[in-house]
Amino acid sequence: MANGSMAPFQVYLLIKDNHHNWSVRMKTLISCYDVWEVVERGIGKHGDEANLTNAQRKALKEIRKKDKKALTLIQALDDSTFEKVANAITAKNAWEILHNFYRGVDKVKKVRLQTLRREFESLHQKESESISDYMSRVQANVNQLRRDVEKISDVTHVIEKIIRSLDSKFEHIVVFIEESKDMDTMPVDQLSKSLKAHEERLKKKNQEPYVEKVIQTKLTLNDEESSKSGTSRGRGKGIGGRGTRGGRG
Numbered sequence: 485m486a487n488g489s490m491a492p493f494q495v496y497l498l499i500k501d502n503h504h505n506w507s508v509r510m511k512t513l514i515s516c517y518d519v520w521e522v523v524e525r526g527i528g529k530h531g532d533e534a535n536l537t538n539a540q541r542k543a544l545k546e547i548r549k550k551d552k553k554a555l556t557l558i559q560a561l562d563d564s565t566f567e568k569v570a571n572a573i574t575a576k577n578a579w580e581i582l583h584n585f586y587r588g589v590d591k592v593k594k595v596r597l598q599t600l601r602r603e604f605e606s607l608h609q610k611e612s613e614s615i616s617d618y619m620s621r622v623q624a625n626v627n628q629l630r631r632d633v634e635k636i637s638d639v640t641h642v643i644e645k646i647i648r649s650l651d652s653k654f655e656h657i658v659v660f661i662e663e664s665k666d667m668d669t670m671p672v673d674q675l676s677k678s679l680k681a682h683e684e685r686l687k688k689k690n691q692e693p694y695v696e697k698v699i700q701t702k703l704t705l706n707d708e709e710s711s712k713s714g715t716s717r718g719r720g721k722g723i724g725g726r727g728t729r730g731g732r733g
Contacts, residue, residue, distance in 0.1 A: 503586035526576040657682040
């Protein structure tokens with residue numbers, strides 16, 4: 485709360501992500517005390533006070549009083565933010581310090597958001613990448629965007645992004661999902677389960693020819709071994725037979 489005599493309600497605290505809203509609300513609050521003009525224009529230069537008339541001195545005293553009131557309102561900040569304006573001597577000076585600082589923060593944030601959006605749009609499943617790994621990549625990007633106050637709904641961004649960026653081997657399941665599921669209410673987890681199930685079926689299908697080939701190879705090797713063994717036994721009998729006939733002679 486600000487000073488009881490000045491602001492009998494909660495002052496809206498400034499944090500790194502709300503500078504724009506804070507500025508609008510603070511301008512309204514300061515205007516309520518009829519001191520916004522001094523924030524906007526400053527107290528001006530009055531030269532040597534000794535040379536001022538009584539009316540000018542009275543006007544200067546009044547504007548300085550307004551400036552202190554406005555400065556007090558502006559400095560109703562948390563400790564870390566207050567440090568930025570602790571040495572400000574006028575309300576205008578404090579306001580400009582905060583504005584310039586958070587404008588720089590906003591620019592950095594804007595560049596970061598643009599980079600993350602480009603990364604999101606360019607996401608595509610690699611041919612050898614599993615559904616789990618790809619979904620994790622997408623979710624990591626989405627989480628970063630949401631941390632930067634980017635509004636992303638599961639349906640309009642995440643679901644649609646995933647189904648249109650999958651490897652071509654998922655084309656059939658994507659068509660099935662689009663035709664049979666309510667895309668407006670389908671959660672990401674359900675999509676993930678459907679894609680993983682399809683991935684498992686593909687793996688089994690791809691493994692079948694390999695298993696058949698291995699079995700066929702083993703059968704061929706066994707036939708060859710059997711053939712060799714039979715030939716060796718035949719030759720043994722032949723040799724023995726010749727030896728017997730030789731003995732008779």
